[in-house]
Amino acid sequence: MTDKVVLDHGAGGGMSQELISGTIAGILGDTYIGEMEDSALLELPSMRIAMTTDSFVVDPIFFGNGDIGKIAIAGTVNDLAVSGARPLYLTLAVVLEEGFELEDFRRILRSVRDAARVADVKIVAGDTKVVRRGEADGIFLNTTGVGMLERPFTLSSRTLQTGDQVIVTGFLGDHSIHILSMREGLGFERRVHSDCAVLSHVVADVLDTCGDGVRCIRDITRGGLGTVVNEFAQASAITIELDASALPIRPETAMAADMLGVDVMYLANEGNLCLVVAAEQAEAALKALHAHPECAQAAVVGQVVTAEAGTVRMVDVDGRVSTVELLYGAQLPRLC
Amino acid sequence: MTDKVVLDHGAGGGMSQELISGTIAGILGDTYIGEMEDSALLELPSMRIAMTTDSFVVDPIFFGNGDIGKIAIAGTVNDLAVSGARPLYLTLAVVLEEGFELEDFRRILRSVRDAARVADVKIVAGDTKVVRRGEADGIFLNTTGVGMLERPFTLSSRTLQTGDQVIVTGFLGDHSIHILSMREGLGFERRVHSDCAVLSHVVADVLDTCGDGVRCIRDITRGGLGTVVNEFAQASAITIELDASALPIRPETAMAADMLGVDVMYLANEGNLCLVVAAEQAEAALKALHAHPECAQAAVVGQVVTAEAGTVRMVDVDGRVSTVELLYGAQLPRLC
Structure with missing residues (x-):
């Protein structure tokens, strides 16, 4: 580790x-006693x-369809929700x-x-x-939140089993591309909006519908989907296999990411969930998710398979397999 | 109100x-649903x-006998303690x-x-x-804390009654003078140290000893004693009368404050409590406080009297009475 703080220390990767x-x-x-959840x-x-x-x-503070205030509430509420809690109380500290x-x-x-x-x-x-x-x-801003755990089961990334399905609820990378495009003056921000959204009601619906058929949920923020699924794979010592053609990515987002030299797999969203659910509950989960406009793109994007523990691999449309690494750094500060 | 943020917006005064x-x-x-407590x-x-x-x-981050890390824990723990709660869990956010x-x-x-x-x-x-x-x-840093309210009574600045005694537990202004002196290169920082301290065990002792004879407690931070007692006086619509000669102030602190053109009454401490207790419990409270080295200076510095509601007055050694105003601004940023 270098002896000074560098931007990558805040990038959400390795x-x-x-x-x-x-x-x-x-x-x-x-x-x-903090955990990685x-x-x-x-x-x-x-x-x-x-x-x-x-x-x-976040920089800029105001963006096309939101601002730092909205992110500060959505981010903390979503973190509570994906742990299975009902968000109740937040503090708000301002510098x-x-x-x-x-x-x-x-x-x-x-x-x-x-x-x-x-x-609420x-x-x-x-x-x-x-x-x-x-x-x-x-x-x-800093928001810190407390929520109540009222359900009889606990969501945990340590409980994944072979056959479980991996679901993503929205277009990958949109929030990051919107912010980066504004910052760099690329013009994509008019076509790719931030996905920043409060999703606690969505999580509640899915849990009401699928109960403990839901293994775990994470909101895809810093580090992107690539980081989330790697953390899942490590926590449960299983392999996650993603289907490249199933990943919801806007063409404009892919194009902008190309221009910026960044990988959509590691870009932060602010209103996008990654869920792992038991195979027999996948259809019910998708139905519950599609009832919410923010999750219209929800799709199964992969599954848990039995292979090398703690790894993530991607299968492309031609059947080629590559490894989705845990990114070490990213050089993209202040997306949230 | 001016249309831009000014330093006084953060000074703890009006x-x-x-x-x-x-x-x-x-x-x-x-x-x-926040309150002023x-x-x-x-x-x-x-x-x-x-x-x-x-x-x-806080600027500087490291000072003579502490640093931003110690203040971040002590500050939040003390805030929980003076509300009557047992501090349990803290979050720590770093920028x-x-x-x-x-x-x-x-x-x-x-x-x-x-x-x-x-x-603990x-x-x-x-x-x-x-x-x-x-x-x-x-x-x-940001620390946010949760504590448990286990006692059968609630501390509130709205419950003050005529005859209640006002206690201060340590030298006024020491933390601020230490920091300001370092910042300005005045040299007082070697003789006046920061009072920064965790005081939750002290509060627990006093509450164990005096029970609901303790009306309310506040840690004297931004805005200083002058602000704390004004908020008390307003909350209970009573008058607080302070005895100038009873206020614990180090000669070096008074001298430094003079040189800096600041009033010790409005300087922040980071390990100093202001308590209001029923008259019959004042002696027991002082005894409990004096058992802790951090509170060796604890003394009755005033009382609640019946006069103009919501005001604070100071009686000097010659019997002259002045008003302790609620300060509007202070121009002393980054003391904590």
Whole structure:
């Protein structure tokens, strides 16, 4: 590991994992009980809760169809939801740069409010810090959420079994391409919008429908689908085989990714789920997902097979097999 | 209100209140149930929890006897404790600037671990974002905490009654003077150290000893004692009368504050409590406090009197009375 923080430490790939599992978990030791899942599952004397935290530094702050406020609510609500929890309470902490437009702050707060209404969560505590001009870039948000685990089963990426089906609910990479295109002035942002969305109601529907036929769910954010499925494969020591032709990717997104020299497999979404479900529940899960417009593209994109443990492979339309590696770094900062 | 964010928006005085109660609470509307207390008190089906959030942007990151990691744990743990909760779980979110020294990050994590051990809390979830060089100033932390409300009574600044005694547990302003002196190169930092400390065990002792004889507790942070007592006076619509000669202030702190042109009454501490207790419990509370080295200076500094509602006055050694105003702004960024 280099001796200074580099952008790849925040990219969600192998270097991020190294920083988290090595440096952070290593040093915190007995005071750290975090796992690699999206939320921590906590035992209280008479109930179980889930807890998760996320900071948001997206650049630009306002994009075509959303802003940092919407992402901050959707991101944390989705993290709670995919752990099987019902999101209840969020905190909102703001770091503002001196000179930031108050009207922009108000606009962000309106997005926070609107997204919180959709998610049916309450903002219960806040904090506001102001740093001097040049010491931050406009505004950074942190949302931390608590949800209740009410279901009799637990979702876990450690429970995958041969034959399980892998489902993706939306077009891969759209959020990243939208943001990157705005940042680079490529013009794709008018045709590829961010998928940023609160999906807690979708998760609730699928769990109501399929019960513990759902093994685990993850929202595809930093690191993209490639990272999510690698983490699944490692956690359950199984192989995931993806069908390249089944992956939902917009032609414009593929084209933009090509121009930018990035791989759609590792691009962040902000409203896209990856689910692993028992084979016999796959059809029911898809039906439940298709009832929601945000998940119109939901499709089975792969399955769990018996082969080398902890690996992911992709089969293309001609039957050629390649390995989907865990990316080490990505050099794409501030997508969320 | 000006149309851009200014440093005073983060100073903990009147402008901060305006931003929080006006802009933030105003816009979030029904999605916001935060109060002006240190933690939100939340009802779950079978229990009550407290939840609080804080971002930390202290400059310098390392100071004489502590660092941003220690403050981040102490600050959030203390906020939970003064709400009457037993701190249990914390999240830790990090925003790192590209180029930040990893060894400095490790040193901060060791402080986080050590403070978490003292506080007997677990870090249960984390998040790490990296922004490009120049987009943040080294490192910003956010800690969000959950604690359990196990006691049969609730602490509230709305319950103050005539005759109640106001206690302060440590020297006023030391943390701020230490940090400001380092920043300005004044040299006081060698004689005035930061008071930064985890105080949850102190709060537990006082509550065990005095029960609901304790009306409310607040840790004296941004805005200083002047802000805390004004918020108390407003919340209970009573008058607080402070005895100037009883306020614990180090001569060096007074001298440094004079040189810096700041008022000790409005300076932040990071390990100093203000308690209001029923008169008959004041002696027992002081005894419990004095058992802890961090609270050796604990003293009664004032009382609740019947006069103009919502005001604070100070009586000096010659019997002269002045008003302790709620400060509107303070121009002292990044003390925590």
